[in-house]
Amino acid sequence: MKNHFYAVLAISSILLCVSCNFADSVVANYHYSIGSSKRKSGNLEEAILEYSKAIHSNKKHHKAYASRGSAYFDLKDYPNAINDYSKAICIDPKNAEVYTYRGRTYYECDSIELALADYNKAIQLNDKLAIAYYQRGLLRFTNKDLAGGCEDFKNAADLGDEESTETVTKYCKEFL
DSSP: OHHHHHHHHHHHHHHHHHHHHHHHHHHHHHHHHHHHHHHHTTOHHHHHHHHHHHHHHOTTOHHHHHHHHHHHHHTTOHHHHHHHHHHHHHHOTTOHHHHHHHHHHHHHTTOHHHHHHHHHHHHHHOTTOHHHHHHHHHHHHHTTOHHHHHHHHHHHHHTTOHHHHHHHHHHOTTTO
16 A cells, blocks of 8 residues: 555656646746747747747746847847857857857857857758848858859859849859
8 A cells, every 4th residue: 555655646746747847838938939939020029028928937948048138139239139149059050040150149240250150050050041031141252252152142042032042143243
């Protein structure tokens, strides 16, 4: 009987932990969804508050970190954006899009080498990510590597990026 009691106690404890984690996950996703709605409507400060609540409920919610980073980016608060993108990358190091976002933020801060490293990592992780090629193309183009930039724009265009297709047509004929 004593063993039965401990078995029931152990199972109850496990179920309680699972239900607590589940509840935290539900709360986090709720706040993440509200944050996304706020961001889409342009209310960036409220979006940041909601993403922060999601993170408070689930410290491993990499999408909340990345989205809060994007809201900070939109507010031109680049240090906080980089910090949140870096946290998202620590949680999900294979997320190519977040490397691209952080690279774009580094680019805005004139940290060209860091931006290039992030774009390269994004492309290494996902060679079908048109935005990573496009962003790296912009970086190369503005740093006088016209042939390299055009190659990246062509790769992005081949992946369906319309803006890159226009750029290739307008600026890259002599390089390709």
